[in-house]
Amino acid sequence: MGTQTAHPTAPGTPGAHHERDLLRLATAGSVDDGKSTLIGRLLYDTKSVLADQLAAVERASQARGGDAVDLALLTDGLRAEREQGITIDVAYRYFSTATRAFVLADTPGHVQYTRNMVTGASTAELAIVLVDARHGVVQQTRRHAALAALLRVPHVVLAVNKMDLVDYSQEAFTAIAEEFSAYAAQLGVTAVRAIPVSALAGDNVVERSPRMPWHTGPTLLEHLEQVPVHRDAAAEPFRFPVQYVIRPRTAEHPDYRGYAGRISSGSVRVGDEVATVPGGGRSRVAGIDTFDGPLAEAHAPRSVTLRLEDDVDVARGDMLVAAHPETTVGTDLAGTVCWLAQAPGAPGARVLVRTGTRTVRGVLQEVGPLLDVDTLRLEPASGPLALNAIARVRLHLAEPVLLDEFADHRRTGTFLLIDPLDGATLAAGMVGRSPLAGSLEAVGRCREQ
C-alpha cells in the first residue's frame, strides 16, 4: 500500500479477540403478545441500543403522551408502520454477548403472517414463540408452532410473557408450558424450552427474576447463548452447489479451473470422491482453495473453491455431492409450497424452478391439498393457490435437478418458484413428502374429538 495510507495495527494488541459464534433466530407473535417489547428488551438489556436511538425513542414516547420509554418503538421501522402501529414485514435485529452474536428475524404476527414467518424461519436455527400468560396457547400459537415445524427449525422456545399480569404464578406457567409441549411433540418438535418472562418489567429476559424463584431454568438470553449452533458436519452428506467457475487465464494461473461455491451441508476433504449432479460424472477433489491458502478439509457453511482431478463438465447450476450414498435426480418434483405472491398459482402455470444454483423451467401440474394451519387439516384445493396458502404440489421440470428430501436436507431440499415474466418470487418450496402432512392431519383429527 502506498505511503498515503495508515496501517496502525499493533501486533498482539489485546481486546475484542474473544471468538464468538453466530445464532440466527426468528420471533413469532403478535403486537398484543408484547413481541416488540420483548425484542426491545433483548436489545436494551444487552446494551445493543445506542444513545441516539434511545433518545429518539424517548422523544417519540413523550410525543405520544407515554410516561415510560416504549421499548417497542425501538423496532418499529417504517413510517407507515409507526403511523398504523403495526409491523408489516420481516425486520432483522442484531445483538451480541461476549460469546455469541445473534441475527434475529422479527416477523409480524398478524398481517401476512405466513409469508413473513416462513421467510424469517427459513434461515433460523431457533424460533421464539410468544404467548400472553393470561391467554395461554391460542390459535395463533398453534399456527406459529406448525410453521416452525414445517420449516424444520431445530429449536423452539416458548416465551410465556406478561407473567407480571398473572402474579408470577407458577401454576399458570406450567399449565401453558405443558399444553404447548404436548402440542409441539405431535408436530415432531421435541426441543422445546419454556421460559416465564415479563418483557415489560425485564423478568427472565436477560436478568434473572427475583419474583419467580421457582423458575430454575435459564433466562431467555442464557438459553439463546447455550443452544448448540454447530451442525454435525460429519453426519450430513456433502452438498456443494457450484456458483461460478473461476478461470483466471492469467500468466500466473494460465490453466487454473476452480469451482466456487459455499458448502451447503457436510464436509469435504482433499482426495474425496465426488459426483456431479445432474451430469453423473465422478472425480476426486484435488484441492480446496481459498484466498488465505489451501485447506485439507472444509465444512458447511464455508465458501471455498474446489479443484477436481479430472476434466469433468461442471458449470453453474451443477452440484458436487458425496459419491455415496446415491442421490435422487429427476424431473418430477413433489413437494410442499408456501405461496408468497398476490398473483394466484393455478394448475398448468408455467414457472421457473430455482433449487441450489440451478434454475429450470417447469409446469405446476397439480395443486393441493391445502394445509389449513388453523385447523391443521388437509383440505382439497378448490381453486388456484392464494397468498399465504400452504399446499402440496407436483411440478414437471424441463431438466433434471437434485431431489433431496427437505426432511433430511434442510438446506438443499428447498426451491423457489419464480414468475418467468416479471421475475417475482411466487412460492417457497420444500422437496418431498410433506414432513408434517401426516402428523398434522392426525393432530387435526385429535383436536376434533
Add this chain to the structure above:
Amino acid sequence: MRVAPMTSTTSIPAPSAPTGGAAPPPALTQLDVLESEAVHIFREVAGELERPVLLFSGGKDSIVMLHLARKAFWPAPVPFPVMHVDTGHNFPEVIAYRDDVVARLRLRLVVASVQDAIDEGRVRELPGGSRNPLQTIPLLDAITTHRFDAVFGGGRRDEEKARAKERVFSLRDAHGQWDPRRQRPELWDLYNGRHSPGEHVRVFPLSNWTELDVWRYIEREQIELPPIYYAHERDVFSRDGMWLAAGDWGGPRPDEPVARRTVRYRTVGDMSCTGAVDSTARTVADVILEVAASRLTERGATRADDRASEAAMEDRKREGYF
C-alpha cells in the same frame, strides 16, 4: 489492502491433519460465517447478472466489500468495475487511497461526478452546500449509461431503522426507487436477482454485519484504511453539534470559529456533512474499544442529513439513494 497472512482463524492444516474419527475442524466463528455469506453473495451476483458494479467510496464498508470480492474470485481478478459517486467535496486522503487501490488491483474505476451533473444542469446545488442528497441523480445516470444491472452497496441493516427491512437483493425500478411493498421475500440462501430491462438490483453483502463486526474484521484481516479513520490533528469548526472540517467546500461561515482538535472520522462522505468525533484512537484496536464503548451509532454521530427527520432515510431510499 491485505498486507500479511492471516493467522487467527483460517489456519492451514498441517500435512498430518487428523483423519477419520479424529477431532472435527474448528467451528466457524461469527466472522468466518459472515465472510462466507458475503463471498457467497458476490458469487451469486457474478453468476446470475450481466453487468455488476461495486460502489466504492473509500469508506471502510466499501473497502471491506472490495476485500471480500477479491476473496470471492481469487485467483482471478475481481470481475467487475468499481464506481465512485464523487461529490466533489472529498477528503484528499480518501481520493489518494482510492487511486492507489485501483492502480494496485488493476480495477476499472467509473466516476459518477456530482460536479459534472451540476455543470451540465442535471442537478442544482442546495442551499447550505450539502451534496449528499445530490448523489442520487449522478448515480442513476451512471447506472443507465453503463447499463449496470447489479450495484453492490455497503449498507448494513444495523445502521438505521429503515434499513432493518432491506433485502440482500433489493429490486429497484428504472428510477432507482425502492418500494418496500414490492420487495421479494428472501428464503434460505436462494437469492432472486431477476429484473425487467431498465431495472436493477442493489446488493448488500454486508447486510448482516454490525459496525463492530466490520472493525473486528478489519483488524483480523489487517486491512488498511484511509488515515482519517484514526485520530489525527485537524482544523475543525462546530455545526449542528458535529465537528466539520474546514475546507474548500464552503465552511466555515464567519461566525463559526475554527479550532485545532484531535479527531477521527467514523464514516467517509461529503466533507460538508460528515462530522468528525473527538478521539484518541490511533490503532484498529483503539477504535474497536472506542466503538464497543460508544454511546452513539455511526450515522447518528456523524451524518447531518440523517437528522432532518425520523423518516429521513426511508424517504431517501424511496428516491433511489443507496
